[in-house]
Amino acid sequence: MQNPYQNAMAQLDKVAKIKKFPNKLIARLKTPDRNIKIEIPVKMDDGKVKTFEGYRVQYNNALGPYKGGVRYHPDTEINEVKALAFWMTLKCAVAGIPMGGGKGGITVEPKDLSKGELERLSRGWVRGLADVLGPHKDVPAPDVNTTPEIMAWMADEFGKITGDTSGTVITGKPLDKGGSEGRNTSTAQGGFYAFESLKNDLNLPKKCTVVIQGFGNVGSHAASIWHKTGHKIIAISESKGGIYNPDGIDVGKLAEYKKTTGTISDFPGSKNITNVELLATECDLLIPAAFENEINETNADNVKTKAILELANGPTTPEADEILFKKNIPVLPDIWVNGGGVIVSYFEWEQNLKGEHWSEKEVFAKLKTIMEEAAKEISEKAKQSKTSLRMGAFILALERIAKKM
Numbered sequence: 440m441q442n443p444y445q446n447a448m449a450q451l452d453k454v455a456k457i458k459k460f461p462n463k464l465i466a467r468l469k470t471p472d473r474n475i476k477i478e479i480p481v482k483m484d485d486g487k488v489k490t491f492e493g494y495r496v497q498y499n500n501a502l503g504p505y506k507g508g509v510r511y512h513p514d515t516e517i518n519e520v521k522a523l524a525f526w527m528t529l530k531c532a533v534a535g536i537p538m539g540g541g542k543g544g545i546t547v548e549p550k551d552l553s554k555g556e557l558e559r560l561s562r563g564w565v566r567g568l569a570d571v572l573g574p575h576k577d578v579p580a581p582d583v584n585t586t587p588e589i590m591a592w593m594a595d596e597f598g599k600i601t602g603d604t605s606g607t608v609i610t611g612k613p614l615d616k617g618g619s620e621g622r623n624t625s626t627a628q629g630g631f632y633a634f635e636s637l638k639n640d641l642n643l644p645k646k647c648t649v650v651i652q653g654f655g656n657v658g659s660h661a662a663s664i665w666h667k668t669g670h671k672i673i674a675i676s677e678s679k680g681g682i683y684n685p686d687g688i689d690v691g692k693l694a695e696y697k698k699t700t701g702t703i704s705d706f707p708g709s710k711n712i713t714n715v716e717l718l719a720t721e722c723d724l725l726i727p728a729a730f731e732n733e734i735n736e737t738n739a740d741n742v743k744t745k746a747i748l749e750l751a752n753g754p755t756t757p758e759a760d761e762i763l764f765k766k767n768i769p770v771l772p773d774i775w776v777n778g779g780g781v782i783v784s785y786f787e788w789e790q791n792l793k794g795e796h797w798s799e800k801e802v803f804a805k806l807k808t809i810m811e812e813a814a815k816e817i818s819e820k821a822k823q824s825k826t827s828l829r830m831g832a833f834i835l836a837l838e839r840i841a842k843k844m
Contacts, residue, residue, distance in 0.1 A: 443522035505541030508582025629779015653728035
């Protein structure tokens with residue numbers, strides 16, 4: 440299986456065959472503007488110093504400052520970060536917001552660190568990159584295993600180094616530190632607006648049976664939103680495995696159960712299943728909300744859903760895309776449907792610059808408009824080129840980037 444960056448470049452090669460773009464544009468998008476790797480020495484609680492590898496990839500800023508999250512994970516490495524920064528470039532273009540694409544990370548298992556160690560690590564990441572960050576240069580945000588509290592530490596450290604204490608350099612901050620209403624649920628909420636905008640076109644039932652892979656921040660909020668709007672969640676998984684109940688899972692009770700037990704396994708009334716079984720569960724809508732490459736050439740043929748909505752980044756490999764396209768299973772692509780997070784991050788940045796604070800209702804109304812407009816344009820591009828929704832989204836993004844390069 441290819442690494443995520445190879446998959447991203449395969450997608451770029453594919454769109455270049457579907458629609459003629461200038462060779463200069465495609466060549467430019469094959470390489471990030473900067474790949475930055477830093478060593479972060481951290482004094483641990485036992486007095487010893489441990490060094491961690493950190494990254495920031497600044498992919499393209501044709502549309503505006505680099506924008507993208509920072510993830511803390513033991514498997515984080517440069518090819519993953521490059522792919523995520525590339526997809527972020529396209530995501531901002533699809534949304535039509537004046538931001539470019541970036542991504543960052545640290546190779547670490549955050550669960551192994553104390554709160555003090557985590558804070559020192561986070562501040563160290565900012566110290567190592569302060570020269571290339573800034574409200575009009577590069578604006579980081581949360582991602583896997585990073586929280587509003589971590590963003591507050593980062594913004595504070597940037598202020599200590601540069602004197603800019605506005606907090607505008609970082610988004611995803613706590614509300615009392617300049618964060619935006621709705622940011623915590625924005626990725627899932629944006630995905631729901633995308634689903635609603637194309638549900639009828641895809642001939643999905645009014646109330647769908649839904650399978651969700653992932654029960655972290657995005658997956659749990661997605662489960663809650665779809666559940667509250669009357670859809671039936673029949674299977675959910677996390678890293679340790681999943682659960683299945685054809686009669687529907689009570690998402691609120693499941694969240695409480697996980698808080699108490701630390702897992703979703705053995706949830707009363709449900710059957711334990713593997714992630715392999717989850718992806719092969721018959722349903723109306725499958726929502727991958729975990730990691731890259733989960734749907735690939737080894738399992739795509741087993742997928743039994745009417746549509747896939749990608750709340751994770753890069754969950755479907757190019758090989759799997761081909762299989763799903765031949766099976767007439769539409770994929771609502773990540774660079775559109777999970778854009779809610781970066782769109783509301785952009786709203787936070789804009790509010791900070793203007794000294795404003797918008798209500799959640801206002802934030803979600805603006806988000807809904809952007810997601811619905813993108814749906815129309817992506818569908819039109821896909822129909823014009825007789826291709827998939829993913830390639831329709833790529834065409835829309837590249838056309839917008841090309842105008843600025």
